[in-house]
Amino acid sequence: MRTIDSIIFDLGRVLVNWYPYQYMVQVFGEEIANVLHESIFSVKEAALLDRGEMSEDEIWQIRLKRYPEYAPYIEHMKDKILDLLTPIEENVNLIPELKRKGYKLYVLSNFSKQAFDAIYSKYGFFTYFDGLVISSHHHTVKPEKKIYEVLIQEHGVAPETSVFIDDREENIATAQKLGFHVIHLEQPSLLKQKLEVMNIL
Numbered sequence: 001m002r003t004i005d006s007i008i009f010d011l012g013r014v015l016v017n018w019y020p021y022q023y024m025v026q027v028f029g030e031e032i033a034n035v036l037h038e039s040i041f042s043v044k045e046a047a048l049l050d051r052g053e054m055s056e057d058e059i060w061q062i063r064l065k066r067y068p069e070y071a072p073y074i075e076h077m078k079d080k081i082l083d084l085l086t087p088i089e090e091n092v093n094l095i096p097e098l099k100r101k102g103y104k105l106y107v108l109s110n111f112s113k114q115a116f117d118a119i120y121s122k123y124g125f126f127t128y129f130d131g132l133v134i135s136s137h138h139h140t141v142k143p144e145k146k147i148y149e150v151l152i153q154e155h156g157v158a159p160e161t162s163v164f165i166d167d168r169e170e171n172i173a174t175a176q177k178l179g180f181h182v183i184h185l186e187q188p189s190l191l192k193q194k195l196e197v198m199n200i201l
Contacts, residue, residue: 004181004200006162007098008151010142011109013167014185015095016119017086020077028073040067040074049112052136056114082118087125091191095128097201108151108164110135110142131155142166143174152178163198165191 012018020041024033040063048054060078064071098105107129109116113136120126133151140146151157159179166172172184183194195201 004103004161004163004198006104006106006157007200008106008108008157008162008164008180010166010168010171010185011107011111011119013088013188014165014191015088015091015107015125017088018084020081020084023080023084024073024077027076032073036070036073036077040070041077047141049115050110050135050141052113052139056112082115085115085119087123088188091188092123092125094192094195094201095125098195099128101201103200104130104157106130106151106155106157107132107134108142108147109133112136131157142168142171145174145178148174148178148180163200 009015021033021037024036028036043059043062043066045054045062046059049056049059060074063074067074095105105128107126111134113134116134116136126132131151131154133147133155135141135147138147138150140150142148152159159175162180163183164172164175164180165183165185166175167185167188169184172182175182181198183191183198185191185194192201
């Protein structure tokens with residue numbers, strides 16, 4: 001294997017907590033959480049958020065209009081949802097060490113504009129990154145090949161000397177087809193161990 005010089009991170013469930021279903025179970029109970037998760041928060045228009053083709057406010061209005069009987073729950077989640085995006089501290093704490101070791105660091109993530117702006121302005125760890133490729137800024141999402149090509153072409157990233165880290169198997173599959181080394185991170189707590197196995201840490 002050629003020497004690794006770049007590490008590309010997904011955000012959700014890799015560097016940032018994103019577990020709205022678990023939160024809804026805690027606050028509303030499992031029955032309501034299941035209804036909200038399976039119907040309301042899976043409205044087909046939500047896919048347009050990460051593409052940057054609809055705003056958060058537009059999606060919330062669709063949810064309220066389509067499911068008025070759940071309005072109190074929807075309003076609660078509208079007010080709370082961005083607060084659920086918090087750093088996974090044990091993984092974020094690895095970033096300065098990776099930077100000190102000389103790796104170039106990138107983000108390649110599916111994120112709505114509003115949600116990304118919220119965490120970007122709130123958390124300082126983004127300053128360590130050499131480049132950020134956010135789906136809503138480019139109107140393409142993983143696992144589509146196009147968003148990976150944005151990273152390669154705009155930031156000069158060479159797949160053969162890069163490691164791509166993601167929690168979703170379909171995103172990993174596209175990266176592998178493009179020649180990236182990959183870490184399929186099924187549990188956030190395993191990141192340090194997986195980087196050590198690859199002699200990156």
